[in-house]
Amino acid sequence: MQKSILILGACGQIGTELTFALREKYGSEQVIASDIREGNENLMNSGPFELLDATNYDAIEDVVMHYEIEEVYLMAAMLSATAEKFPMRAWNLNMNSLFNILNLAKEKKISKVFWPSSIAVFGPNTPTENTPQHTIMEPSTVYGISKQSGERWCSYYFEKYGVDVRSIRYPGLISYKTLPGGGTTDYAVEIYHKALADKKYTCFLKEDTKLPMMFMDDAIKATMHIMETEVASLKIRSSYNLAAMSFTPAEISKSIQEHIPDFEIDYQPDFRQAIADSWPSSIDDTKANKDWGWKANFDLGRTTAEMLKNLK
Ligand code: SER
Numbered sequence: 067m068q069k070s071i072l073i074l075g076a077c078g079q080i081g082t083e084l085t086f087a088l089r090e091k092y093g094s095e096q097v098i099a100s101d102i103r104e105g106n107e108n109l110m111n112s113g114p115f116e117l118l119d120a121t122n123y124d125a126i127e128d129v130v131m132h133y134e135i136e137e138v139y140l141m142a143a144m145l146s147a148t149a150e151k152f153p154m155r156a157w158n159l160n161m162n163s164l165f166n167i168l169n170l171a172k173e174k175k176i177s178k179v180f181w182p183s184s185i186a187v188f189g190p191n192t193p194t195e196n197t198p199q200h201t202i203m204e205p206s207t208v209y210g211i212s213k214q215s216g217e218r219w220c221s222y223y224f225e226k227y228g229v230d231v232r233s234i235r236y237p238g239l240i241s242y243k244t245l246p247g248g249g250t251t252d253y254a255v256e257i258y259h260k261a262l263a264d265k266k267y268t269c270f271l272k273e274d275t276k277l278p279m280m281f282m283d284d285a286i287k288a289t290m291h292i293m294e295t296e297v298a299s300l301k302i303r304s305s306y307n308l309a310a311m312s313f314t315p316a317e318i319s320k321s322i323q324e325h326i327p328d329f330e331i332d333y334q335p336d337f338r339q340a341i342a343d344s345w346p347s348s349i350d351d352t353k354a355n356k357d358w359g360w361k362a363n364f365d366l367g368r369t370t371a372e373m374l375k376n377l378k
Pocket of ligand 1: 145146147183184185186209236237238239248249250251252
């Protein structure tokens with residue numbers, strides 16, 4: 067029999083595509099999608115769905131028992147920009163959901179966990195270019211603090227209780243199937259929608275703010291890959307640095323102009339500028355490459371071509 071998988075936060079930007087990819091691989095009925103609200107029609111029609119609050123341990127346990135779940139992907143979280151507005155809600159959601167899943171694994175009710183971390187674990191004192199796996203981490207955002215604490219807890223549960231939890235520090239993720247919600251890197255998705263609709267975009271970051279980014283196909287590939295990797299190869303149980311490309315708003319707009327020559331961008335930085343300024347510009351992911359063979363496929367040019375083609 068195929069293993070059963072539960073995805074929490076299945077209706078979000080990553081969760082939606084992860085659900086499709088896991089269903090394709092393991093069978094629709096084996097992958098239980100869940101979220102606090104229903105997702106888009108394609109997702110809802112693609113297989114089993116449960117309304118589930120990631121902070122409710124008993125409700126998650128019921129679903130885990132009912133479907134005999136072995137693996138959980140915890141994609142529910144409040145992202146950086148929204149978390150600055152609701153610090154306590156962000157902390158409660160991001161931490162309690164993680165403890166719920168780590169404790170289910172500690173109790174041996176599930177056997178494997180995926181939990182996403184982020185470039186937000188780094189802070190203003192971190193080296194910004196080619197940020198190493200192990201370096202100064204003093205996050206200055208609510209979201210970053212929750213992700214860094216989460217990494218420490220993942221590592222602790224692995225060391226003390228043998229919990230098989232695996233994690234990746236995602237850069238900003240670019241995708242066309244489901245919109246991101248409440249992140250600082252969201253501009254790199256919005257810009258494609260606006261380029262096609264209005265041929266102009268007002269960016270909430272400055273033109274020279276360089277951030278690490280990744281096309282969703284690469285993020286899904288990395289997620290499935292790290293979950294399939296043999297235990298012995300995984301040397302890092304906090305979270306792996308992961309990289310694909312880095313660019314500024316000016317550079318992404320240039321890449322759009324190659325397809326839409328009269329596209330225009332202007333800049334009105336808001337509170338998200340400070341968040342972006344505290345994050346790295348580029349990431350050194352040699353450990354992920356060495357330990358489990360990670361390599362990205364999509365650069366900026368290819369990402370722009372895919373985004374414009376699919377959003378049209
Ligand atoms: N993309 C996320 C955000 O901007 C970072 O993990 O919040």
